[in-house]
Amino acid sequence: MSVSYKSVGWNGFKKRYDLILVIGVVLFLAIFMAVGIAIYPTVTAEILLMRATAIAAITLLHIILLIGPMARLNPMWLPLLYNRRHLGVTMFLTAFLHAVLAILTYHLGGSVNPIVSIFITDAGANMSAFPFQAFGFGALMILFVMAATSHDFWLVNLTAPVWKTLHMGVYFAYVMLVAHVSFGFLQAETSPVYAALMGLGALTIGGLHLRVGWGQKSLDEELQDNSDEFVEVCKVSDLTENIPLGATVGEDRVAVILYEGDKISCVSGVCQHQNGPLAEGQFKYGCLTCPWHGYQYRPNDGASPDPFTEKIPTFDIKIADGRVLVKRKPNPAGTPVEPATCNHR
Amino acid sequence: MQRYQRNRHRLAWLILAPVALALLLIALLNRPEWPVMDSLPGQGASMESKN
Numbered sequence: 051m052s053v054s055y056k057s058v059g060w061n062g063f064k065k066r067y068d069l070i071l072v073i074g075v076v077l078f079l080a081i082f083m084a085v086g087i088a089i090y091p092t093v094t095a096e097i098l099l100m101r102a103t104a105i106a107a108i109t110l111l112h113i114i115l116l117i118g119p120m121a122r123l124n125p126m127w128l129p130l131l132y133n134r135r136h137l138g139v140t141m142f143l144t145a146f147l148h149a150v151l152a153i154l155t156y157h158l159g160g161s162v163n164p165i166v167s168i169f170i171t172d173a174g175a176n177m178s179a180f181p182f183q184a185f186g187f188g189a190l191m192i193l194f195v196m197a198a199t200s201h202d203f204w205l206v207n208l209t210a211p212v213w214k215t216l217h218m219g220v221y222f223a224y225v226m227l228v229a230h231v232s233f234g235f236l237q238a239e240t241s242p243v244y245a246a247l248m249g250l251g252a253l254t255i256g257g258l259h260l261r262v263g264w265g266q267k268s269l270d271e272e273l274q275d276n277s278d279e280f281v282e283v284c285k286v287s288d289l290t291e292n293i294p295l296g297a298t299v300g301e302d303r304v305a306v307i308l309y310e311g312d313k314i315s316c317v318s319g320v321c322q323h324q325n326g327p328l329a330e331g332q333f334k335y336g337c338l339t340c341p342w343h344g345y346q347y348r349p350n351d352g353a354s355p356d357p358f359t360e361k362i363p364t365f366d367i368k369i370a371d372g373r374v375l376v377k378r379k380p381n382p383a384g385t386p387v388e389p390a391t392c393n394h395r
Numbered sequence: 396m397q398r399y400q401r402n403r404h405r406l407a408w409l410i411l412a413p414v415a416l417a418l419l420l421i422a423l424l425n426r427p428e429w430p431v432m433d434s435l436p437g438q439g440a441s442m443e444s445k446n
Binding site: 180214218221222224225228229232233236237240242245248249252253255256257259260263264266267 | 413422
């Protein structure tokens with residue numbers, strides 16, 4: 051939570067992440083070009099770079115789409131999730147370079163406007179005339195909107211629900227790019243290796259998202275059936291004053307906090323800003339503080355202190371036999387809940 | 396909110412994953428034959444022409 055905007059809130063982790071990312075992309079392009087020139091000396095540098103940027107961009111997109119479900123299945127992937135937006139912007143820039151090279155190579159110099167040319171050159175009745183370039187252009191436009199609105203400024207001004215909905219556009223962009231690659235590059239490619247890789251990629255992405263989604267569905271249904279039930283999240287003795295404890299209730303991440311000597315509250319463990327892990331943050335000035343960007347929430351009602359307006363769901367809580375019990379069904383964001391008290395710690 | 400987002404993601408992938416795979420399959424089934432198969436030694440027209 052901040053009253054001013056910074057272009058990027060740099061820290062050591064982000065700098066290392068971005069350095070590895072940029073070196074990785076540049077190295078891939080360089081190696082691809084060098085090997086390409088050695089094997090196919092007649093192919094122009096523009097064509098090789100166009101192909102290199104295309105493969106780099108689609109590979110990055112696969113990595114981006116894999117991070118979410120992989121982090122759900124195993125927390126070891128969470129560090130990749132923390133800075134995923136930089137990965138997305140890098141992917142867009144690589145795809146943009148590919149598009150510029152394609153337009154310069156195939157669409158510039160004619161009597162038709164190069165952008166219009168993208169939409170009319172594939173017109174025809176057979177399969178090879180499928181408008182694959184139009185699909186690539188459409189995907190690039192979605193990725194542009196996402197990259198342009200990736201900054202916190204837009205997240206705050208569009209509000210988190212609108213921003214998250216907008217950024218679900220990457221799923222549609224992915225399907226459009228599958229069409230772009232399948233009806234374009236794969237139609238003329240003589241080696242089946244790329245087709246096999248594309249198939250493996252689409253199967254992995256779709257399969258992993260559905261696998262994780264279905265795992266959560268059964269938990270959600272169980273939660274629906276037992277929504278009034280209280281479940282144990284920890285023991286009172288597990289809690290240390292002013293240090294949040296992370297737990298899961300059903301499939302919801304929560305943060306439990308002991309404060310002011312004997313009060314215990316439970317709120318959603320997911321920051322409203324960017325789904326940051328509130329239970330991994332500090333308890334400062336009477337508020338849970340997100341470790342990612344410093345957004346703060348009061349433990350008793352899940353609301354940010356004035357003048358901020360962010361709110362997260364709260365959970366009814368009680369103590370029984372030294373155990374901290376939390377109601378499975380969360381309260382609407384910002385609902386005040388009487389803290390449990392633990393006189394007999 | 397977390398549950399609403401999960402439902403939305405689930406629905407999106409339930410529709411989009413089969414669409415992506417179907418597009419890939421249609422494209423591959425309708426593409427020109429793989430030329431590499433014709434040029435394998437002992438197969439196709441290239442060997443016949445040599446003989």
